Amino acid sequence: MAWGYVPDNLNTHQATKRFKSSYFNAIYFNPEVNYTPPPKYNGSNCTLGTDNPTTCYPNVSFTAAPRNGFDTSSRTVNLETDYRATLEYNPSNDSQTSTSEAAGPAYYYKFQSTNAGCNGTKTDDDCYTLVNVANAEDEVKQNFANWYSYYRTRNLATVSGAMNGFAGLSGSIRVAWQSINSCNSFGTNCDGWGAPGQDLDNRIRRLSAVKRTETITTVIGTTTTATTYTYTCNAYFNDSASPDRIDLTNCNRTAPSGASNTLPPSSGSGSPENADDRKITVTCANATYCKQYTVDNNGSYRDSSTYKIGVSSQIGNNQTINSVTVSWTQTETTQTTTSTTRDITHKEDLYNWLSRFPANGGTYLLKTAVSAGKYFQGTVNINHPYAEDPQILDGNHYACRRSVHLMMTDGSWCGDTSTDYTGIGDTNSTATSVPSGPDGSTNYSWTPSFPYRDKQATNLADIAFYYWAQDLQTGIDNKLPPLIREPSTSSDQATKKSEEWLNAKNDPATWQHLTTYTVGLGLSGSLGTPYPIWGGDTYAGDYSKLVQGTSCPTSTTSSSSASQYCWPYTANGESCAGYVASTPSKVYDLWHAALSSRGKFYGTESASDLVEAFNSILHEVADESMTAAALAANSTGLQTSTLLYQAQFDPSDWSGHFYAKPVNTSTGVPGTELWDAASLIPDSTSRKVFTYNGSTGISFDSCSTISTSQKTALDSNDNRCSDRLNWLRGANVNSFRERKNTVLGDIVNSDPYYVKDINFGFADLPAKVNNISTGNTDYNDYRSGNSSRIPAVYVGANDGMLHSFRADVNVAEQSGKELFAYIPAGVYGNLSALTNPDYSHRYYVDSGPLASDAYLNGTWQTVLVGGLGKGGKTIYALNVSDPENFGASKVMWEFPYSTNTDTDATIITDLGYTYAQPQIGLLPNGVWAAVFGNGYNSTNGQAVLYIVNLSTGSLIKKIATNAETSNGLSTPILYDSDGDKVVDTVYAGDLQGNLWKFNLSSSDPNAWGLGNSGLPLFTAINTSSQRQPIATQPAIGGHPDDGVIVYFGTGTYMTVTDAANTNVQSFYGIWDKTTTTGTVQHSALQVQSIITTTTKNGSSVRLTTSNSIDWSAKRGWYIDLSTGERVNSAPILKYDRAIFTTTIPKSDPCQSGGSTWLNEVDLLTGGAPTTPSFDLNNDDKFDDNDKVEIDGIKYIVTGLESTVGIAKAPVWLETNEGTTCKAFKELSGTSGDIMTVKNRCGTTPPGGGGSGTVTRDYWIQIQ
Known part of the structure; x- marks a missing residue:
């Protein structure tokens, strides 16, 4: 080293x-x-x-x-x-x-x-x-x-x-360290070398854990005082060889009043620190024997009691001299100080140790690997890696905690003779039992093949494999999420699982194990012919040949096979003393060890290689915590060109990713991503970024064009508006937050929305509405032209922007590229915080957009509208008819910033955080509008519906519900009751559990208001008399008699406190009869119940009742959910089923924040469907074999638990193979994975599809 x-x-x-x-x-x-x-x-x-x-x-x-x-x-x-x-x-x-x-x-x-x-x-x-x-x-x-x-x-x-x-x-990452030579144990204090008097505990802790507190004293003022002190005493000459000194030993040695010394201050022998402070004057009363003499500034003295003076005549030893006066000046300095304390963290200790890293000694890699493996074994206690907070709290021992050993060396290993290796042997080549296998069975017997096998014992690869295959903590559940970095493309599920399990690129281990990453400096030159060629990456070069293992030894060997298909033999037994050369075979052992434990090997040659390797390893480990938002699809019909768009975010640095994944048309299983838009964003100088300055759209490229208040926000008290603007565009700027991987921010709650050529059915509009042309006859031509429009997918991110990404496939250097970005004016108040190196997460554009065609100003256009969710109180509208050529002029408006004719001051005070997604429709007054709920946490705290002119952003109508406070209106559903494609009714729920009906049927907006005689259609209250908040959009389905059934769920999951709320929530189907008004009573609903939760073919499933409903006496149905469970997204009505997802938050971080149930119930009754919906045995049939038998009764499954953590409503995909319809639901969860569920197609629902709904297909596209 x-x-x-x-x-x-x-x-x-x-x-x-x-x-x-x-x-x-x-x-x-x-x-x-x-x-x-x-x-x-x-x-x-x-x-x-x-x-x-x-x-x-x-x-x-x-x-x-x-x-x-x-x-x-x-x-x-x-x-x-x-x-x-x-x-x-x-x-x-x-x-x-x-x-x-x-x-x-x-x-x-x-x-x-x-x-x-x-x-x-x-x-x-x-x-x-x-x-x-x-x-x-x-x-x-x-x-x-x-x-x-x-x-x-x-x-x-x-x-x-x-x-x-x-x-x-992140400070939450746990780290321990050891030096191969001077500090090779995790259980004791570790100094490294040359420690500055402070033992550094190298045992594992959170990087942010406070190790100790240090007191820092700061001098804030200094006062200097000089005082002369004198005393008189008897003295005598000493008996030294030079009788020119007098001895003051017999003097009265009591210090004069106020003096701090009995003699002049002295530091012993040598020159004083400050000669002026040491100068003394000796006055002799008897001039016969001595004269007055002042010690010079050189401080000529031997010790603190014997001073040299001038002598006028030679006298005998010990001759007494009377009345010797000793005087000196003593300078005293008084300081005024202040004390503060500073916490020393584990990360600081790590860096202190690194700064003293030793550079000598042998390369005892085997001992080091065993030491690391043993550290994770043993009884868990407060000092153990699996403690909840090591050295602070033993607490809960979480089952999903991943363990990694990073080993760095500049030489091949030596000094390997030790009893520590007992029981390891040739572990990676012989039959071994691992805690679980690819089929889910426990104690799975496995004889490793290539690239794991080498038929030689006790090398580094064996040790790494041993601590991967061992359950290091048998007392902790095996719930570690598998890491499938390269999914199998097999359509057979058993084959798929086996291929993924055996693939060294994946880590399928669900048990507590150790993954080893190795870094070799200056060793890559040893990796080449006749042995496997190193291609610069763990899986490059001859990796594919190592996987084949052609003609490699099948029995234990002690000689190398000079083959590019085999691992060379690693001789052992040599001493580290004097060892210099790096044996090629042992360099291969670093590569082999990484693969054997499902890690990676980095061959580095330069300083920059090392930096890149450490960055890659540490961030890859941290990135395993990446989680996902919802999905979008470019088509609901499953074709070879079908893509899923998945947003993910990395909480370690709050960056985002946006993937396009192809879907297997036979299995519905997503494949490896085709692109990640995060890596395709143009550089800061060529990006197209736009914003709104309060009156018009502008390019976001200069602080001179944004508004005065916006410039003030970006100046942030340091006049660095231009620097911040450039940083937000993607540039790296000195002293601002560093973005190492991508400039795309985290995408959390914004569901993506795909736009190309959706048919909204507007050719069926009447020619005129309120004597205003609807453009219906031109609509099909507009749609036809859109078939060649560049497809785009839109998603908001917490980098302050709505992003438009090119959403096609295989267009060289174009697919996945950012077309443009838009910064709403409503986020400027917090934009400067993004540049802070100590950035703490905030929300910005945190709500999903929606697009629709609309006939505005005599032409058909495609308009995208959206809110900010937790990020602010703003609604925006953009003209995205031509996303490739989007410019500032296509920014239409922001509400409430645009000019409004409404003089009501409550236009702003009624508007809360815009969680409610705007909906677009043509209204009876002939005007296209954006309709949205006022959201949550408004100043007035009431529930209000806004209707805004889609072309101008001006307010058409604001309809308040009632005076209840602590309220807010959620996303509405627009409905056309007479089938003419013109919106005349709106339904929406609020946080007080009220389901409201709004009547917009008049051509005069002044007549618009609350329907149902001004009363809630229904108020959701559970059996404990607790209001049940409605925070998601309802869905509308037809009723076989008349009117519609409004479907919705209750519960919220927006704040930290929501997770702890265990009030019973429900899912409802409420019949809105055309002949009846008034609030539907809870007693008029048919109850359905959850019978039990069980397992079927390895899946957690739910069974519910299938009670019939008497529509002559009932006005709907409901299902009470489990304790703590709540509905988290809008329901989907598909064929004869209502499909909805529910969330159960959990405090255990290993549960990806909680779990989700995918529920499918009968549209009319809310009970179990008459035919199974889930193909639980994977035989492409939906029959009795998919039912669950309990006490001799076969039940149809109505719920399936997510395997990907918390998930929102799924994307529904269908394909027809011959005469057979196949359906798949894709759920993206907080684990970062996608769950594919095979589903039954179906028939038209008994009550019709709610043909008058104007929700069209958009929910299928984005959920």
């Missing part, structure tokens, strides 16, 4: 030119790499010209560069004049650098194949040209100085790489 070169065999090349070139010696200075000083534990990277030692290691001075940038006491080098290339440098021995060349200006050599005499190979010194850094630009000097102090040796580069990797990790 002390060497300044890679690979190992360059040690004899120091005198060559090529040794000082990164082209030959990869760790040497590379002018193409930006050597940024690494961050300290609590800060972000320093940038060029920035020196902020409180948050990072500073940029280094070119004329005083420390040999070790992590130790301020290390000696410095003037790189202008005293540079020497480093062969070896051990930080623990600062006086040596193992170099023999003469000192001179800093330099490097550049490889140039055009040089005279150059043969084109890297070993020819004629190919190298000297570059004198001392003559270079300041930026180059700075870069070289940083490289010298932080990256020039393996040790320094490793420390910098690790610090960069750990910098961005």
